[in-house]
Amino acid sequence: MERRKVKKKEKVKETEKEKIREKGKEEKLKRKEVEQKIKEKEKEKQEKQERRKRKEKEEKRTKQGKETKKEKEQFKGQEEEGENKDSTLTRTPLEPLENNKQILVLGLDGAGKTSVLHSLASNRVQHSVAPTQGFNAVCINTEDGQMEFLEIGGSEPFRSYSETYLSKGLLLIFVVDSADHSRLPEAKKYLHQLIAANPILPLVVFANKQDLEAAYHITDIHEALALSEVGNDRKMFLFGTHLTKNGSEIPSTMQDAKDLIAQLAADVQ
Ligand SMILES: Nc1nc2c(ncn2[C@@H]2O[C@H](COP(=O)(O)OP(=O)(O)OP(=O)(O)O)[C@@H](O)[C@H]2O)c(=O)[nH]1
């Protein structure tokens, strides 16, 4: 009787042990499954990260490509100016200098912007021999320091850059070919677009090429460009200018204009 009881007890123990072993196996399996799932998730996460990195790299490359193209276009302009030996004082800035606000020199192509700028820089008449392909930056020394001028080529593709620079400009110099009657309406339209984009920027207009027989007098230029509509809140000046023989001293009106620009720039800064 006793022995049967002991045997029964042992059997129960054995069954319990087996159950525990089974349970252990099940838990081991479950653990493995969980571990497997964690591994899979980590793999997925890594793949996602790699995909993101690849995408970021690609975007960076595309952006750099675009910028390089833009820079190349600008530098192409600079090189062409250089080839024409007109670039001793020129640079091609991608951004305005941080502490030096720029004096913008704008106007239609062929108006004489580069010629005026280089002549103002050297005080000698210096005719430009090639259109500006992009930007042309010129530093001019004055008694009180330096003025940084930025010409933007007047050809159609470059004009669109002007508005970006207007907000950072110190003054606006607008050069117009006084003898090019047929393009005066276009010049007027461009000028009024520019001044509409910045309502306070002081304006200096150069009615250039006054030496040409066909040139309009400054009073006619005033009318043709509708300068009376420029507004009372803005300082506005109009000079009749001309550049004749290369190497000769700049005319007194150009010198006066230079002094006034230096004064205006000092007042605004
Ligand atoms: N007769 C005469 N010709 C001038 C005068 N100023 C400039 N020119 C000539 O006009 C032409 C165009 O001059 P640029 O200085 O290149 O004109 P720009 O406004 O810089 O033109 P883009 O760079 O194309 O916007 C050149 O052949 C100059 O020699 C001037 O006062 N009188």
Ligand SMILES: [Mg+2]
């Ligand atoms: Mg030019």
